[in-house]
Amino acid sequence: MSSPELKFPLELSVKSSTDNLSVVRNFIKSTALSLGYSNATVGNIILAVDEACTNIIKHAYKYSPAGDIDIELNLSTNKFIITILNSGIEFDPNLIPEPDIKEYYKQRRIGGLGMYLMKKMMDEVIYSKNKNRNQVKMVKYLP
Amino acid sequence: MADFNVNLRGVGSVSVIDVKGYLDAHTAPELENMFSKLIVDKQFKVVVNFDQLNYISSAGLGVFMAFVEQMRDNQGDIKFSNMNDSVYNIFDLLGFPVLYEFYKDEKEAVNKFSILG
Numbered sequence: 412m413s414s415p416e417l418k419f420p421l422e423l424s425v426k427s428s429t430d431n432l433s434v435v436r437n438f439i440k441s442t443a444l445s446l447g448y449s450n451a452t453v454g455n456i457i458l459a460v461d462e463a464c465t466n467i468i469k470h471a472y473k474y475s476p477a478g479d480i481d482i483e484l485n486l487s488t489n490k491f492i493i494t495i496l497n498s499g500i501e502f503d504p505n506l507i508p509e510p511d512i513k514e515y516y517k518q519r520r521i522g523g524l525g526m527y528l529m530k531k532m533m534d535e536v537i538y539s540k541n542k543n544r545n546q547v548k549m550v551k552y553l554p
Numbered sequence: 555m556a557d558f559n560v561n562l563r564g565v566g567s568v569s570v571i572d573v574k575g576y577l578d579a580h581t582a583p584e585l586e587n588m589f590s591k592l593i594v595d596k597q598f599k600v601v602v603n604f605d606q607l608n609y610i611s612s613a614g615l616g617v618f619m620a621f622v623e624q625m626r627d628n629q630g631d632i633k634f635s636n637m638n639d640s641v642y643n644i645f646d647l648l649g650f651p652v653l654y655e656f657y658k659d660e661k662e663a664v665n666k667f668s669i670l671g
Contacts, residue, residue: 429580433557436576436609454609454640461611465579513652524612524648531647 417445420485427468427478427497435464435482439493442484446491447554455532456493456551462525463495463547471499471545486553490534493549501545504538560588568664569597574606577614585614589621598630601663605636610644618654631655635663 423438425431439460443453464480472478478499485492510523529536535550558581559574569592577585592600602618622632635657637645645651657663 429578432578432580432611433576451640457609458611458644461578465611465613468579510648513649524615528612528644528647 417442420483422484423482425480425482426476427472427480427499428476429465429468430476431480432461432464435480436461438482439484443491443551446486448551449554452551452554456491459529459532459536459549460493460495462529463549466502466525467495467497467499467545467547470502471497473500489553491551491553493551495547495549496541496544498544501540502538558584560584562588562592565601565660565664566668568599568601568667570660570664571600571602572606573602573604576609577607578609578611579613582613582617585617586620589617593621593624596628598625598628599667600625600630600632601660601667602632602634603636603660604634604638604641605660607637607641610641612644612648615645615648615650618650622654631667633657633663633666635660 421442423435425434436457439457440453443456448456460482467480468474478497481496483494485494504526507523507526510527529549533549534552535548537548539546539548557575558577561572561574563570563572571585571588573585575581592598618632625632633655634645636659637656642656645654645656655663655666657666
């Protein structure tokens with residue numbers, strides 16, 4: 412049985428509204444499934460991308476729904492590469508400490524969990540600048 | 555569009571919240587509103603039944619962190635039940651089992667409140 416070949420790069424652009432998180436998840440889901448990952452791994456990739464976009468909506472665009480989030484999916488020999496670009500406020504991932512749930516509990520502070528999950532779910536997570544835009548590149552090794 | 559639903563039931567003195575569908579940054583405010591309402595109504599003993607929840611992101615987990623202390627300060631708690639493995643894995647990765655009680659079955663979680671009075 413032959414499945415239709417996906418033509419990479421695949422792109423999706425959405426506005427920075429939380430409403431669009433489900434659109435992003437569906438886009439990632441169909442692509443990741445066609446690459447042959449297990450359901451559990453597909454779930455992990457979806458979560459990592461959701462968390463990345465949620466962070467962009469929350470921190471880069473401060474919940475303004477007018478910002479742009481551009482997602483590009485690429486394949487290399489052994490990697491599925493997800494690149495997410497935004498033009499909001501720059502964010503330094505080094506300022507975010509590893510979450511410690513007991514500390515969070517004491518301080519009633521919520522946050523930092525998303526980035527931690529991204530790192531756990533993906534093989535590589537790299538923050539950088541790309542032509543004045545903020546870029547987060549996430550890699551999952553192909554099955 | 556994210557499909558999420560939250561429903562409240564009373565089981566004795568315990569409030570059971572059924573969550574259904576996809577709990578993310580878009581739908582988490584619905585759950586937050588439910589917890590805020592419980593606090594206004596002074597209902598501090600809460601079981602969240604995850605039987606029909608397909609998906610959770612950190613925005614959803616944040617809701618439980620935001621409200622649990624208030625519940626505990628008032629002789630209540632937030633306990634979890636009926637979670638599928640993929641949802642439990644996210645809670646586990648973030649260390650929740652150290653601070654929260656998880657039960658296979660709703661009845662077990664509800665009974666835990668009555669044993670303690």
